[in-house]
Amino acid sequence: MNEFFTNVSSNLLLGFPGFRLYALCAVLLAIKMFAVGFYTARTRLRLKVAMNPEDAARFGAELSTTEHPEVERVLRAHRNDLENIPSFLIVGLIAVLLGVPVLGLQICLIAFTAARMVYSVAYIKGMQPWRSLTFGVGALSMFTLSVMIIIRILA
Amino acid sequence: MNEFFTNVSSNLLLGFPGFRLYALCAVLLAIKMFAVGFYTARTRLRLKVAMNPEDAARFGAELSTTEHPEVERVLRAHRNDLENIPSFLIVGLIAVLLGVPVLGLQICLIAFTAARMVYSVAYIKGMQPWRSLTFGVGALSMFTLSVMIIIRILA
Amino acid sequence: MNEFFTNVSSNLLLGFPGFRLYALCAVLLAIKMFAVGFYTARTRLRLKVAMNPEDAARFGAELSTTEHPEVERVLRAHRNDLENIPSFLIVGLIAVLLGVPVLGLQICLIAFTAARMVYSVAYIKGMQPWRSLTFGVGALSMFTLSVMIIIRILA
Numbered sequence: 001m002n003e004f005f006t007n008v009s010s011n012l013l014l015g016f017p018g019f020r021l022y023a024l025c026a027v028l029l030a031i032k033m034f035a036v037g038f039y040t041a042r043t044r045l046r047l048k049v050a051m052n053p054e055d056a057a058r059f060g061a062e063l064s065t066t067e068h069p070e071v072e073r074v075l076r077a078h079r080n081d082l083e084n085i086p087s088f089l090i091v092g093l094i095a096v097l098l099g100v101p102v103l104g105l106q107i108c109l110i111a112f113t114a115a116r117m118v119y120s121v122a123y124i125k126g127m128q129p130w131r132s133l134t135f136g137v138g139a140l141s142m143f144t145l146s147v148m149i150i151i152r153i154l155a
Numbered sequence: 156m157n158e159f160f161t162n163v164s165s166n167l168l169l170g171f172p173g174f175r176l177y178a179l180c181a182v183l184l185a186i187k188m189f190a191v192g193f194y195t196a197r198t199r200l201r202l203k204v205a206m207n208p209e210d211a212a213r214f215g216a217e218l219s220t221t222e223h224p225e226v227e228r229v230l231r232a233h234r235n236d237l238e239n240i241p242s243f244l245i246v247g248l249i250a251v252l253l254g255v256p257v258l259g260l261q262i263c264l265i266a267f268t269a270a271r272m273v274y275s276v277a278y279i280k281g282m283q284p285w286r287s288l289t290f291g292v293g294a295l296s297m298f299t300l301s302v303m304i305i306i307r308i309l310a
Numbered sequence: 311m312n313e314f315f316t317n318v319s320s321n322l323l324l325g326f327p328g329f330r331l332y333a334l335c336a337v338l339l340a341i342k343m344f345a346v347g348f349y350t351a352r353t354r355l356r357l358k359v360a361m362n363p364e365d366a367a368r369f370g371a372e373l374s375t376t377e378h379p380e381v382e383r384v385l386r387a388h389r390n391d392l393e394n395i396p397s398f399l400i401v402g403l404i405a406v407l408l409g410v411p412v413l414g415l416q417i418c419l420i421a422f423t424a425a426r427m428v429y430s431v432a433y434i435k436g437m438q439p440w441r442s443l444t445f446g447v448g449a450l451s452m453f454t455l456s457v458m459i460i461i462r463i464l465a
Contacts, residue, residue, distance in 0.1 A: 019408075027456045086400065093404075152178075307333075
């Protein structure tokens with residue numbers, strides 16, 4: 001029995017409509033979030049500020065008790081990712097596994113992924129209304145998937 | 156072969172005991188987290204404070220380098236969500252997919268979801284011992300699911 | 311049909327290579343993240359500092375508007391977990407469900423889990439280069455899984 005499952009399992013999920021696209025979007029979003037974290041470190045290094053004594057000593061940076069405003073901005077952009085991306089990815093996976101209508105699923109996945117990429121740039125560069133607009137597109141994608149899930153589990 | 160999987164896939168997961176309830180709880184928790192974020196924005200707007208110059212200009216708010224105490228409180232409530240909800244949802248999905256005992260799974264899902272909803276209100280309104288109590292119920296649900304998962308993978 | 315799925319479902323995922331290990335790592339990481347949060351509360355209690363008036367009153371602690379540097383350090387360690395662990399667990403689940411090469415998957419899961427455990431201790435104790443090293447191992451594991459996923463969905 002386990003033999004059977006091992007054999008089918010490697011193809012099972014690829015057969016779910018939208019799973020390939022979901023996997024691609026999840027990987028892109030995870031890398032994007034990582035990039036924002038990397039940018040925080042790079043900004044601290046450029047400004048020669050550090051929050052930990054061991055980092056100040058290592059990079060010849062100034063030890064600070066409060067974050068530099070430029071670092072704060074990147075941290076806020078990153079935090080907004082943390083508030084939105086993991087929960088979207090969980091909701092998205094549920095939508096894939098439940099088999100919600102494929103076209104709607106694909107639109108939500110692509111819209112969310114593209115919007116959150118632009119969002120990061122817009123937040124860090126202080127570009128409005130782009131930041132609010134892309135945030136809104138991301139939120140709308142999440143709500144649309146949620147509604148499709150509710151309809152599917154009640155059907 | 157792929158044809159077969161596409162046909163079964165849309166019903167496969169609905170057949171997992173507890174998956175419907177899990178999906179519902181995940182959607183409710185994602186929307187609840189979003190609502191806390193929305194409440195942060197609303198609180199900033201009400202207090203006429205902004206952290207970004209572009210927001211200060213847009214909403215006629217005062218630019219601040221530190222968050223207002225009332226906003227800080229909502230941010231802490233939200234951060235506690237970030238610390239608890241995504242990891243619970245991942246652990247919960249694993250529990251569903253592994254087929255842990257259904258009754259235990261259902262109790263944990265409902266208890267966690269209800270507790271975290273009350274938690275947000277209790278934190279924002281400063282209502283103790285409700286904040287600690289609901290935090291504890293959430294943590295207990297997460298640990299119970301973890302133990303059920305460990306038993307299942309070792310069995 | 312649903313009967314069939316209910317019967318197979320409880321064994322289906324255990325047949326996916328690496329799913330047992332993934333489940334174990336996810337549970338360990340969720341508990342570890344929780345432990346860091348617990349350590350934050352314990353540090354506040356030891357230093358007799360509180361951010362909320364209701365906590366200050368309850369624990370006889372001093373109400374503060376800014377976090378104590380020692381608490382800040384634990385919060386930064388925890389935040390780094392939030393930035394890395396949920397997205398890794400989602401990427402890891404996708405890798406399991408897609409059936410990426412098992413050996414690579416197992417190495418990434420074990421390396422990430424071990425590295426992030428050491429990371430927390432290294433951050434809280436200010437131990438360098440261990441903090442940077444374990445962060446790097448975690449990031450490398452996440453990128454390796456991402457590449458394996460991309461290869462799998464394009465194949």
